[in-house]
Amino acid sequence: MAERTPLTRDIAARLRLPLTLTWAGLLAERLVRAFWPLWTLIAAVAAALMLGFHEWAMIELVFAVLAGAALGALVFTGLGLIRFRWPRRAEALARMDAALPGRPLAALADRQAIGAGDPASEALWHAHRARMVKAAARARAIEPDLRLARRDPFGLRYIALLGLVVALAFGSVWRVGSVQHIAGGGPAPTSGPAWEGWIEPPAHTGLPSLYLADLGNRFGVPEGSRVTLRLYGAPGALSVSETVSGRTEDVGVATDPEQDFDVTRNGTIAIDGPGGRKWSVTATPDARPSVALLAEGAKTTFDGRMSRPFRASDDYGVTGGTATFRLDLDRVERRYGLAAEPDPRAPLTLDLPMPITGDRAEFTETLVENLSQHPWAHLPVTLELQVEDARGQTGHSPPEQLTLPARRFFDPLAASVIEQRQALLWARSNAAEAAQILRAISHRPEDGLFPTSASYLRLRVILRRLEASIADGPITSEAQDEIAAALWDLGVMLEDGDIGDALERMRAAQERLSEAMKNGASDEEIAQLMQELRDATQDYLRQKFQQAERESGADQPDGGDQNRMQLTQQDLQDMMDRIQELIEQGRMAEAQQAMEEFQRMMENLRVTEGQRGEGEGQQAMEGLADTLREQQGLSDQAFRDLQEQFNPNAQSGQSQQNEGRSGGEGRGQSHEGQGGEGRPGQGGGGDESARQDGQGQAGALADRQQALRRELDRQRGALPGAGTEAGDAARDALDRAGRAMDGAEEALRDDDLAEAIDRQAEAMDALRDGMRSLGEALANRDPGEGQGQARGMDGGQQSDPLGRTPGQGDRAGTRDSLLQGEDVYRRARELLDEIRRRSGETERPEVERNYLERLLERF
Known part of the structure; x- marks a missing residue:
């Protein structure tokens, strides 16, 4: 058996560095295993102190935590000293030797025990040592095993280490020294105890924060206001x-240096101690909003568009509202198609239009919607309005009984078709009876019953589809809606007809008005008939203009009769206003005479190409301006929605810096401003209006963007100046605007508001380019083109000293000449800059500056 001997000097020198590293690793391994609870506790306490735990926690809790940490440190230190063993050099050498194959270090320390003096044995021994020397040369330092998973299965050391890293990154080491002030070991404060406090009213009130020290002993604040108090100085010197x-839980200690609570009722707030104060607080309750329908201004146009004004108010502002129509079944006259039991149908709910700019504490708006195609059209319903404030409180208007406003059909055949449509929508069980009546109407019709063969064939096609749906069993809801839509289109076609029908409707309206005046009808009935006459006249004029467009170039107006009276639309409006004024004054004989004169003028009316061309350019320019305003309003709404995504507490639509100037009237579920009636297609007007749900939803914005795109296509098709360089440039610009609108719509449907805003900006730039090119095309037209005569006056019209032509009808003048020039928009920007400059000059009179500020708000 071999005897142990020390390693040779050269081997020991070669192993000195790896042996030292292995010994150091062994030392670190034993220190970590023995004292890991101690350094975990130290890291956790240091992280809490650097993050300021002792500055906001209760003093009692801070003392308890520090005392527990000190006691734990003593216990963990004692346990670590008991477990720790200082590593010896032989242990490090044994760890290195265990990692080598054959344990060469132990073999080199052996001494030959037998065979000494025997040459063969000694040669074998030397060969063995040579192999062990080579093996020992591969010795490396052994890394320590610092894993503590068995001892720390919950990873407490990692949690403490993470807290320490966060504290070093976001906290402050100097906060650790402030513990001595909490414990009373630091210097006493020199200024004595002090306090400060704030009151933050709820965000929806829009009221500013109040500094408590500046308030008197009595004051009032809205319910829900947040009170924040901070106490400084020696702990316990001040209390609240x-x-x-009205708190009963989580009240905390009265001497806490930081205290927060909400004002929910009347009471007192007191700070006791040196320099303390006491306040008597009145909690002002948040009243429920109110809403009421207004009788004045309620009307229904010829095409069935309903306008219902309403007034809403709230102490801090209304956030939204709905209008709910419910069928009043008890008042329905149950006969014909309405005799059957109706199919279940949910109440009709529309969003109320809200002001985009201005104060919503009290406002008057108009609900505008066309409900002519609803199954309840012309049936008794109840209308109830509901508004809501920021706190979720609701206010209701008393239910009002009315007949659901809708389009009226005067043509007997059209009225019959619409009646069967309503019966079909009332109950699917009426399908067989409706098919039977439609077949009876279309069976061997009398001459003149159907104005065209196309209308007859369309009715027969609808009848076959209806009978085919019935043959398969009870009619489905999809087939019901499809056939109802087809019947509506047929009824409109039969009612509108051609220009002869329009003239006949106008004559019928005149006759009904004349009969009403002779029979002494009520003022309300006469006003309704007068409105029908206005609508019928507008429809007749529109079809006359369309006829003139179709016949242009074939039958040019005779220009020889220079004294022929040529009427403008404003002239007709003035005449109808005069008739209504005579009726209101009770001068029926004069009103009847005026009616007869009006009828003769309308029958002899000829629409000249010059008169039509005169209004085309201005109409196109105004239409594009409306489209631009609508697009600006959509862009502003998308921007506000984007702001709310990053700042949910922001009040949408309350900033004066992002007011949408969409122009137009309240439109059912999509309101874009005040004043004036919106045109169909203008971002939510008419039947294609996009309904906006609340403030700021991407789907409703996309629908409005789609409607605006369709209106732009219509305007481009009717754009004047075709064939000219400026006119073609205007059309190209509108093409670019249309493509940008398509991109904006796609982005809105993908809820990518940032991309939608960029595309909308491109659309607005292209619209401005198109309007500029259109202005140039109109300015370069033949000066004699589009000139007409008004009120039977010969020759051209004289201009006033400012270059404006005299007004038409009762208007003081027109602004046509003001729109001419090389760059009307550059001139408009210059005027706007001049208004801004003058409004900033404080030396100007206050009345003038107020007027300039109103101009800036308007434009």
């Missing part, structure tokens, strides 16, 4: 008592 929050 209050009776305004």
